[in-house]
Amino acid sequence: xxxxxxxxxxxxxxxxxxxxxxxxxxxxxxxxxxxxxxxxxxxxxxxxxxxxxxxxxxxxxxxxxxxxxxxxxxxxxxxxxxxxxxxxxxxxxxxxxxxxxxxxxxxxxxxxxxxxxxxxxxxxxxxxxxxxxxxxxxxxxxxxxxxxxxxxxxxxxxxxxxxxxxxxxxxxxxxxxxxxxxxxxxxxx
Numbered sequence: 001x002x003x004x005x006x007x008x009x010x011x012x013x014x015x016x017x018x019x020x021x022x023x024x025x026x027x028x029x030x031x032x033x034x035x036x037x038x039x040x041x042x043x044x045x046x047x048x049x050x051x052x053x054x055x056x057x058x059x060x061x062x063x064x065x066x067x068x069x070x071x072x073x074x075x076x077x078x079x080x081x082x083x084x085x086x087x088x089x090x091x092x093x094x095x096x097x098x099x100x101x102x103x104x105x106x107x108x109x110x111x112x113x114x115x116x117x118x119x120x121x122x123x124x125x126x127x128x129x130x131x132x133x134x135x136x137x138x139x140x141x142x143x144x145x146x147x148x149x150x151x152x153x154x155x156x157x158x159x160x161x162x163x164x165x166x167x168x169x170x171x172x173x174x175x176x177x178x179x180x181x182x183x184x185x186x187x188x189x
Contacts, residue, residue, distance in 0.1 A: 016043040018054075035060040037072075049090075052078045066103040073097025080123075086167030089125040093118070110144025130163040132156075 080090030141150035
């Protein structure tokens with residue numbers, strides 16, 4: 001794994017280029033075999049914005065008992081801007097060509113195949129209001145005999161939300177998440 005950083009002389013921008021070369025680890029007859037297709041990525045940070053882009057063609061794990069995990073065509077992109085209202089605006093997307101898990105003892109973990117995963121989020125600021133759009137889909141889902149030809153899609157739009165109200169909600173939500181035994185009345189303030 002190689003991470004190369006580039007820094008602005010005046011501290012206004014930081015770039016990180018990330019690369020991981022492809023490799024194969026072929027174990028003996030009793031070991032796991034790993035086939036990693038490598039990864040490339042870039043992270044850019046500035047005072048007002050951020051971006052992250054990652055791409056990996058494949059990861060395959062298999063063992064002597066013919067149990068397999070395959071992930072191919074992984075891609076993640078995010079571009080965002082910090083706003084003075086306490087919420088960020090921007091776009092993010094995650095896509096996976098295929099995810100497969102098979103060869104495990106039936107009844108414990110079924111064979112799973114998921115193809116063409118696309119999750120897309122877009123947050124747009126319009127004055128003091130924010131619009132949120134989520135558009136997600138999976139073209140093919142197979143889970144043993146439970147689901148043999150499934151699909152998934154969802155679209156959600158929340159428009160004209162008060163940005164500062166959403167920021168306050170997010171702050172309270174993160175506080176609740178980080179507290180073991182949250183008392184919800186503490187967050188009514």
